Amino acid sequence: MKKLVSQRQLILILIISLVALKVLLLPSLLAKEIGRDAYIYVLIALLFDFFMLLIFLFLFNKNPDLSFYQILEKMFGCMIARIMMFALFLFFLMKCWGAFVTNYSYLNENLYTSLKWYTYCFPILIIVFFIARLKVNALARLVEFFAPIVIIGFLVSLLVGIRKADYTNLLPILENGFFGNFSIFFKYSFWFGDYLIFIVFFGNTKVEKKFNITISTTILIAIVLIALFFATIFSVFSYNSVSHTNSISDILQVLPSTADIGSFDWVLILVWDMALFLYFAIYILGAFYSFRQTFGKKYDLITTSAILIVVLILAIIVNFDIELSISLAKKYFWIFSLSIEYGIPILLFLFSPMIKRRDKADEIFMEK
Amino acid sequence: MKYLWKNKTLLIILIFAFWLVPQAISIPEQSRTETIVTGVAIDKVENDYEVTLQYIVPHASTSSQSLNLSSDKGKTIDEAISKVNAKLGKFSGFAHCRVLVFNEKACEENFTKLLDSFLRKKTNTNNIILINTKDSAKDLLGASDNLDSNLYSYLNNNAHSDELKNQGDLKSIGDYYVSYLGPSKTLAVNVVDIEKESGGDSPSGSGDNSGGGGSNSSSNSSQGDNGGSGGSQSNSSQSSEEKKQIKNEGKLLIIKNQKKLLTLSAEDSKNLNLFNQNVKKSNLQIKDFSDENLVNADITFDIYDKSVKTKVYFRNNEPYCDIYLKIHLRTSEVFSNSLDKTDYEVLQQKYTDKLFDEIRREIINRMQSAERNFKDNNYDVINCEEAFYKFKNGEYKKYLKLNNNKEEFIKYVHFNYYVDIAKGA
Numbered sequence: 001m002k003k004l005v006s007q008r009q010l011i012l013i014l015i016i017s018l019v020a021l022k023v024l025l026l027p028s029l030l031a032k033e034i035g036r037d038a039y040i041y042v043l044i045a046l047l048f049d050f051f052m053l054l055i056f057l058f059l060f061n062k063n064p065d066l067s068f069y070q071i072l073e074k075m076f077g078c079m080i081a082r083i084m085m086f087a088l089f090l091f092f093l094m095k096c097w098g099a100f101v102t103n104y105s106y107l108n109e110n111l112y113t114s115l116k117w118y119t120y121c122f123p124i125l126i127i128v129f130f131i132a133r134l135k136v137n138a139l140a141r142l143v144e145f146f147a148p149i150v151i152i153g154f155l156v157s158l159l160v161g162i163r164k165a166d167y168t169n170l171l172p173i174l175e176n177g178f179f180g181n182f183s184i185f186f187k188y189s190f191w192f193g194d195y196l197i198f199i200v201f202f203g204n205t206k207v208e209k210k211f212n213i214t215i216s217t218t219i220l221i222a223i224v225l226i227a228l229f230f231a232t233i234f235s236v237f238s239y240n241s242v243s244h245t246n247s248i249s250d251i252l253q254v255l256p257s258t259a260d261i262g263s264f265d266w267v268l269i270l271v272w273d274m275a276l277f278l279y280f281a282i283y284i285l286g287a288f289y290s291f292r293q294t295f296g297k298k299y300d301l302i303t304t305s306a307i308l309i310v311v312l313i314l315a316i317i318v319n320f321d322i323e324l325s326i327s328l329a330k331k332y333f334w335i336f337s338l339s340i341e342y343g344i345p346i347l348l349f350l351f352s353p354m355i356k357r358r359d360k361a362d363e364i365f366m367e368k
Numbered sequence: 369m370k371y372l373w374k375n376k377t378l379l380i381i382l383i384f385a386f387w388l389v390p391q392a393i394s395i396p397e398q399s400r401t402e403t404i405v406t407g408v409a410i411d412k413v414e415n416d417y418e419v420t421l422q423y424i425v426p427h428a429s430t431s432s433q434s435l436n437l438s439s440d441k442g443k444t445i446d447e448a449i450s451k452v453n454a455k456l457g458k459f460s461g462f463a464h465c466r467v468l469v470f471n472e473k474a475c476e477e478n479f480t481k482l483l484d485s486f487l488r489k490k491t492n493t494n495n496i497i498l499i500n501t502k503d504s505a506k507d508l509l510g511a512s513d514n515l516d517s518n519l520y521s522y523l524n525n526n527a528h529s530d531e532l533k534n535q536g537d538l539k540s541i542g543d544y545y546v547s548y549l550g551p552s553k554t555l556a557v558n559v560v561d562i563e564k565e566s567g568g569d570s571p572s573g574s575g576d577n578s579g580g581g582g583s584n585s586s587s588n589s590s591q592g593d594n595g596g597s598g599g600s601q602s603n604s605s606q607s608s609e610e611k612k613q614i615k616n617e618g619k620l621l622i623i624k625n626q627k628k629l630l631t632l633s634a635e636d637s638k639n640l641n642l643f644n645q646n647v648k649k650s651n652l653q654i655k656d657f658s659d660e661n662l663v664n665a666d667i668t669f670d671i672y673d674k675s676v677k678t679k680v681y682f683r684n685n686e687p688y689c690d691i692y693l694k695i696h697l698r699t700s701e702v703f704s705n706s707l708d709k710t711d712y713e714v715l716q717q718k719y720t721d722k723l724f725d726e727i728r729r730e731i732i733n734r735m736q737s738a739e740r741n742f743k744d745n746n747y748d749v750i751n752c753e754e755a756f757y758k759f760k761n762g763e764y765k766k767y768l769k770l771n772n773n774k775e776e777f778i779k780y781v782h783f784n785y786y787v788d789i790a791k792g793a
Contacts (some may be wrong), residue, residue: 109490115458119388126380172761239549240494240542242522243487 003206004137010198010205013282014053017194018046018222019154020279021099023314024106024272025250026191027233027327031241034181036170039230042184045192046223052345053195057212059348060198060327063355064207066198069293070198075351084344085294088199091285091340093307094333096188097314098325099280100124104315105322106276110246110269117320121275123220124277125308128220130279132288133306136204139285144276151272154248158229161251165235187330193341197282198291201330248272284308399426403458407467407512407519408496410482411503412474417443417482418452419448420461420506422519437510447487461492467519467558468498469505475621475628480548483541494542497523500559500621500631511562511612523615524556537646548626551757552748556640559619559631562612587696594751622747629747639738642693642731645676651700654730659722665704669697669727680755682763685770687781689752692789693731719789728787734784748778 005013023043030038063071073083085213103124131139208214233247244250249265249272287307292300318324329337399500408695410612420439438456442448451461470482499519501508512519523538539557547555572755617634618641632640641647650671657665673696680689719727743747756777757763 018620113490119391123384126384130377168758171758234646237542238546240545250494290768 003204003220004135005140005205006074006144007009007012007206007208007211007214010201011215013143013197013201014215014219016143016147016221016275016278016295017197017245017282018049018219019150019226019277021102022226022273023157023229023247024102024153025245025247025326026188028242028245028302030185030188030236031234033113035176036234036241037174037181039170039227039234040174041181042230043223043227045129045155045189047281048225048342049192049217050219050223050344052121053112053198054216054347056195056198056202056350057215061207061212062352064203066203067293068202072227072346081128082290082294083329085290087340088196088289088344089294091193091196091337092283092290093310093314094190094329094337095283096280096287096307096311100285100311101315101320101322101325103273103280104320106124106246106269106274110249111273119311120154121315122326124280127310128281128284129304129308132284132307133300136200136285136289141282143282146274146278149271150275153258153268153335154225154229154274156226157230159230159253161232164251165232166238167231167235169235169238170231174306182190184281187334189334189337189341190329191287196344197286200286215267232295236265276305286309287292300322331367374570375424391544401459402426402461403456403463405460407509408486409469409509410445410474411471411505412476413441415443416443417446417448418506419452419472420509421449421452422509422512423456423460435623439506442484445482446481449485457614458587461491462486462493462496465493465496467523468496469519470498470502471505472500472621472631474505475500475623479544479623479626479628482542485734486541487545494545495540495547496630497538498544498557498611499523500557502559502561502631504562507612508560508562508614511614516527523560524614526623528548528649538643544623544780550751551749551753552644553626554622554624554629554747554749556622556632556637556749559617559621561615561617561619563615564612594716605788615633620749622749624747626705630745631743636738636741639734640741640749642674642735643676643691643738645674648672648674650674650726652697652730654726657723657726659720661720662704665702667703667723668701668772669701670700672697678750678752678755680752680759682760682767685767687756687767687777688784689781690733690754690784692785692786694790695731696790697727724789726788731787732785735783739783743779746779748774753777 026042027038031044034041059071066074068080069085072084075081076084093194104115104117104120107120131142195367229247233244233251236251237244249268252265252268284307291303291307295303343349372382401568403421403423403425405421405423409420409422411418411420418439418441420437422437424435429517438452440448440451440455442451449460468483468486474482484494484739499508509519512522537556539555547553582620618637619634620632620637620640622629622632638650642652651673652669654665654667655667657667675694677694678689679692680687682688747756768777771780773780
């Protein structure tokens with residue numbers, strides 16, 4: 001398979017998918033339900049994601065020339081592989097829906113007094129349609145170009161927050177026990193599992209020097225920074241974290257003594273809108289990829305259009321209401337998200353010796 | 369047409385251009401439909417709220433734009449704002465609003481009522497500074513119109529500039545909600561008043577320096593001694609009949625459980641600010657002091673930096689709070705019956721142990737006076753209870769279970785003070 005994506009591009013795609021959606025509404029939602037200890041649960045969930053990513057890296061290293069679908073096919077056969085790809089397609093579709101509605105709500109709240117849904121939808125869907133139709137390296141180059149700006153925006157916001165934060169606001173730690181909040185936190189599984197986008201890049205990523213160590217170290221640093229961001233949000237806003245539904249730019253606005261810096265939140269809003277757009281495009285690509293593997297490559301044009309129309313219909317069904325979308329995701333999709341996020345990598349890890357056995361059997365068959 | 373049909377991307381872009389461009393043409397420019405609100409005043413007048421908006425109408429100009437005022441009444445804040453909008457024929461944008469002034473009557477009832485509408489606005493209004501005034505918030509906002517900058521910059525300079533950092537800590541709407549949701553439910557808000565003086569021929573203020581070249585056509589500020597007991601910063605309007613001067617003595621309004629509890633005098637506020645890590649500056653007077661160098665001297669010290677550390681603990685099931693205060697001070701003035709060159713040199717070079725003890729005693733006296741005040745009136749603006757909650761959570765909860773005095777926790781805390789003095793140049 002032709003190697004289209006570089007190691008750097010892969011890392012940036014993983015970072016964008018890790019950060020983009022988590023630093024807007026999620027801190028406020030978790031502050032409301034879990035309180036100041038939310039960062040601990042976020043850290044744990046992200047570390048779980050990290051271990052799942054390590055499993056994917058392990059599989060990727062073992063089969064550097066195979067696509068994810070080919071690995072699944074070798075392990076479980078064609079039928080189960082297709083079912084798994086379809087489940088992944090649904091997972092990515094959910095993520096697209098989440099990103100699409102969040103982006104609308106974000107723009108409506110921060111840049112426009114009232115943004116008409118069609119003014120928002122059609123331009124963005126058409127652009128994403130073309131991105132999804134391009135080869136994977138086109139999106140990778142797009143992300144490579146814009147991701148540094150997004151990362152700088154995130155770091156500026158974090159640094160301003162750290163300067164203002166009173167970390168004693170995180171005390172007492174785990175006042176209501178450790179396990180009590182887990183059942184609540186599981187409902188937010190929808191926001192995690194972003195490492196799964198890695199499946200798109202199986203077989204077409206160039207393996208460069210120190211590939212594993214570079215990816216794992218960078219992602220680990222990103223995870224720690226995201227958890228630190230959550231801790232900083234509560235330290236800065238304290239009991240009032242709940243009302244800050246746009247954490248990434250609110251953190252700049254809250255400082256009366258640095259009101260001039262606060263004005264830069266407009267820049268950050270624009271940067272973050274770009275991050276959401278990239279996130280949406282990445283997951284449309286993921287959905288497109290997994291759908292194509294499930295049903296074949298015959299009807300690419302129709303498939304891409306259909307995916308975007310489904311996303312649009314889902315958004316219209318919930319009336320572009322972010323709160324309704326969240327309550328639906330929490331109510332109906334959390335078990336599905338959890339099983340996809342952790343079930344698939346664990347299954348793959350357990351069945352990974354099967355590939356060798358099948359390869360050997362193929363070799364014996366060929367010799368005969 | 370054939371070319372367009374072949375190039376579908378271009379075709380789609382053109383379709384969208386044909387659809388969106390006419391829409392954009394029909395939309396009026398935002399500067400004609402919106403005002404930029406820089407400050408809000410809320411007065412409770414009988415059963416209504418009178419809301420005054422200080423705003424600028426954005427337009428292309430090289431000179432500074434003037435501030436305007438418009439007000440109206442309503443049963444709720446939002447209703448009053450809507451009426452002002454209707455009056456102006458423009459929508460009020462609060463993204464640049466920096467200060468909210470309210471009069472004393474407005475905070476006698478549910479204070480959260482005043483702020484709720486701001487917290488729910490799309491634009492972030494959490495960092496709007498809260499200022500209390502005794503009589504008319506509208507008048508204060510009007511008087512601030514004549515300042516060199518605006519009320520927010522004026523207050524911000526007083527609170528945060530290195531030279532003036534003695535006017536208390538500015539508190540915002542966000543701070544109010546944090547304190548309201550926290551254990552103490554108490555917030556200290558700065559009080560700024562206005563003085564009305566009838567007559568006066570001079571168009572400028574009565575202070576030492578009258579500056580020029582401000583953004584407004586009116587006179588500029590005069591800054592006298594700020595802080596300290598009775599010190600005031602003032603600014604006067606140009607009116608020859610009645611001058612309105614801003615009077616900022618550093619007084620604090622204590623809001624507890626969503627209501628005004630009391631207004632502290634300038635002296636009490638200054639004492640209370642000794643507990644506040646964010647208030648770095650103050651001054652201190654030692655009266656009638658004698659030692660080997662001075663006889664019956666009145667000495668004024670300038671506290672130019674300060675750090676406060678708090679340690680809380682329980683002993684014999686009683687809550688204790690140790691306050692460690694480190695102050696950096698320098699002598700600013702000496703009045704002595706026998707003042708001569710020697711006194712000046714002595715004070716610049718060496719503080720005697722007796723003088724150190726005297727300063728320490730004076731500071732502890734002031735802190736104890738503040739302690740008496742907050743214990744007598746049962747308010748915890750120093751967040752002592754929150755410190756127990758954070759650092760001694762188990763014992764704190766046990767204590768509350770055993771002693772049913774959560775509402776009056778501060779009254780039962782034993783305070784110890786440790787003052788460390790560092791002499792500056």
